[in-house]
Amino acid sequence: MTAESKIRVACLIGWPAAHSRSPLIHHYWLRTLGIEGGYNIEAVPPEEFAEFVLHLSKHGFVGANVTRPHKERALALSRPDERARAAGAANTLWYENGELRSTNTDIEGFGHNLDACAPGWDAAADALVLGAGGASHAVVFGLLERGVRRVHLANRTPERAHALVDQFGARVDPVPWPAIGEWLPRVDLLVNTTPLGMHGHPALELDAGRLASHAVVADLVYVPLETPLLSAARARGLKTADGLGMLLHQAVRGFELWFGRRPTVTAELRALAEADLARV
Numbered sequence: 001m002t003a004e005s006k007i008r009v010a011c012l013i014g015w016p017a018a019h020s021r022s023p024l025i026h027h028y029w030l031r032t033l034g035i036e037g038g039y040n041i042e043a044v045p046p047e048e049f050a051e052f053v054l055h056l057s058k059h060g061f062v063g064a065n066v067t068r069p070h071k072e073r074a075l076a077l078s079r080p081d082e083r084a085r086a087a088g089a090a091n092t093l094w095y096e097n098g099e100l101r102s103t104n105t106d107i108e109g110f111g112h113n114l115d116a117c118a119p120g121w122d123a124a125a126d127a128l129v130l131g132a133g134g135a136s137h138a139v140v141f142g143l144l145e146r147g148v149r150r151v152h153l154a155n156r157t158p159e160r161a162h163a164l165v166d167q168f169g170a171r172v173d174p175v176p177w178p179a180i181g182e183w184l185p186r187v188d189l190l191v192n193t194t195p196l197g198m199h200g201h202p203a204l205e206l207d208a209g210r211l212a213s214h215a216v217v218a219d220l221v222y223v224p225l226e227t228p229l230l231s232a233a234r235a236r237g238l239k240t241a242d243g244l245g246m247l248l249h250q251a252v253r254g255f256e257l258w259f260g261r262r263p264t265v266t267a268e269l270r271a272l273a274e275a276d277l278a279r280v
Contacts, residue, residue: 010258013053075088110218117241
């Protein structure tokens, strides 16, 4: 099968990648919209990523989603749009006039999910973001774009946090990882972009009880659907946004680029994804 075949197929590239629910999402839209197409998972280690992406169409794909740890590399191997360049990471690849293009739909997925779960969240003056990987790039850009005054960034490897500070400028400042607890009472929004709390990873050790009573908490992890961080925040009555909602919303534009129809995030799709996650 080639990129010019009648049946268009996209994929998810990651390492590891088996946990992804992206195939469920895209197959649901293909089915409900009556489109003949496909969406596969491709587990590609870092040392093989460049070869795979640069020959994506020869592997039979019209485009791809890119997840950890490849998002920054995907940016360098394609022609990014303004949003991907600004975020410093790409999560969606497609062909345009034979050229491999890239964008970052994590930005809109993050914002649209928060809009749905915690309307008014963008009135936050201060946000604390945990992690400095590819997803963090999109989150920081999205926060600044929506008018959050200051973003405090904590990462276990300080050099990566400082790199994002250099990229985004004076409205972003680094926070030492051991000092997270001191910052919790000071922020209006807490966002976890790390895999901490995900099945198979260590727990995210922090005391949600130190957050302000008006704080909003977002966790990009969606396996499990309710992470310990979200559970603790909800127990206090805080507004929360989970990683599944972001996953659903970020998938919309990629599907449109590959298959030519703009899908919608429905309650039925959310229920299907939740049921699938419950089997983990």
